[in-house]
Amino acid sequence: MAKLKPGVVTGDDYLTLLEDCKTGGYALPAVNIVGTNSANAVLEAAAEAGSDVILQLSNGGAQFFAGKGLKDSAQAKVLGAVSAAQHIHTVAEAYGVAVVLHTDHANRGLIGWVDALVDHSERHFKATGAPLFTSHMLDLSADSLDFNLSESARMLARMAPIGMSLEIELGVTGGEEDGVGHDIDSSADNSHLYTQPEDVLRAWNELRHIGHFSVAASFGNVHGVYKPGNVELRPEILRESQALVSKTHGLETLPLDLVFHGGSGSEKAKITEAVEYGVFKMNIDTDTQFAFAHPIGTYVEANAIAFKHQIDPADGTPYKKQYDPRAWLRKAELGMVERLQEAFTDLGSTGRSLTR
Numbered sequence: 001m002a003k004l005k006p007g008v009v010t011g012d013d014y015l016t017l018l019e020d021c022k023t024g025g026y027a028l029p030a031v032n033i034v035g036t037n038s039a040n041a042v043l044e045a046a047a048e049a050g051s052d053v054i055l056q057l058s059n060g061g062a063q064f065f066a067g068k069g070l071k072d073s074a075q076a077k078v079l080g081a082v083s084a085a086q087h088i089h090t091v092a093e094a095y096g097v098a099v100v101l102h103t104d105h106a107n108r109g110l111i112g113w114v115d116a117l118v119d120h121s122e123r124h125f126k127a128t129g130a131p132l133f134t135s136h137m138l139d140l141s142a143d144s145l146d147f148n149l150s151e152s153a154r155m156l157a158r159m160a161p162i163g164m165s166l167e168i169e170l171g172v173t174g175g176e177e178d179g180v181g182h183d184i185d186s187s188a189d190n191s192h193l194y195t196q197p198e199d200v201l202r203a204w205n206e207l208r209h210i211g212h213f214s215v216a217a218s219f220g221n222v223h224g225v226y227k228p229g230n231v232e233l234r235p236e237i238l239r240e241s242q243a244l245v246s247k248t249h250g251l252e253t254l255p256l257d258l259v260f261h262g263g264s265g266s267e268k269a270k271i272t273e274a275v276e277y278g279v280f281k282m283n284i285d286t287d288t289q290f291a292f293a294h295p296i297g298t299y300v301e302a303n304a305i306a307f308k309h310q311i312d313p314a315d316g317t318p319y320k321k322q323y324d325p326r327a328w329l330r331k332a333e334l335g336m337v338e339r340l341q342e343a344f345t346d347l348g349s350t351g352r353s354l355t356r
């Protein structure tokens with residue numbers, strides 16, 4: 001019998017999914033979406049792969065979802081995330097896979113954004129018995145560990161009673177995601193790019209009794225796709241954190257649920273190794289952005305005249321079919337669907353949906 005019903009999963013169903021990832025040795029892609037085109041493309045890709053999937057919004061993605069024309073950007077970030085979640089709740093079940101709904105990096109300035117979204121999930125919980133989102137991320141890695149963990153504890157205490165999970169960040173992911181991020185020091189010491197196992201243990205001690213949390217751990221991963229540089233991916237860092245928590249508390253070998261940020265452009269062998277050490281979620285944005293954009297570029301080149309004239313100035317041919325946004329947006333969706341098949345394969349999740 002299927003372990004999960006298709007549609008958005010939260011609470012215990014989410015934990016069932018994470019447990020299966022870990023015992024099955026696979027992970028799920030977490031894809032950033034900015035509108036219904038990208039949301040539907042991710043769902044279509046997951047249905048085609050027979051994999052469960054994670055959809056997430058950055059604060060900028062959420063704002064874009066509500067509309068860049070809205071004057072109050074803070075309000076737009078809340079409304080856009082809620083709107084995206086409602087859309088996904090409406091259609092996800094029809095795609096036949098389990099869907100995790102998440103929001104990406106929120107630094108100190110965006111704590112209010114997450115609190116406002118938890119307000120919405122509380123209302124949704126009262127009405128339906130489930131939160132609107134599965135989980136949120138608080139990225140306070142630029143602040144002190146004290147502040148990071150005390151604020152994460154406060155947020156998790158709000159989220160846990162309504163079946164929500166929190167992703168925190170320890171150590172820093174290089175590069176930036178929507179204005180939240182850190183420069184890579186190309187000159188020397190990049191030890192801050194590697195999570196310290198002692199910090200992970202402290203997070204476990206301070207958060208685990210409150211509720212479920214996952215850790216975006218840094219092991220040399222970088223947002224965006226760059227030429228190979230001087231920051232080396234060292235997934236064994238993840239194993240060291242797992243071992244310390246496991247040994248200290250006498251737990252199973254992989255007690256932590258880990259998240260791999262900056263998955264775009266990463267070496268396949270390092271991805272496999274990271275999954276072995278307990279990564280259940282790998283974020284992908286840059287590669288799927290390109291997969292969305294590239295077919296549009298090809299299409300515009302091939303149909304250049306239709307983007308300049310409604311009717312051919314020479315022979316009167318109408319070009320409505322060519323410039324209809326559905327024609328080229330569909331190409332973009334299919335580009336994303338195709339690129340994501342590679343991600344499901346890399347992470348070993350193809351054909352493993354718990355709804356089957």
Ligand SMILES: [Zn+2]
Nearest residue numbers: 173177261262
């Ligand atoms: Zn990230």
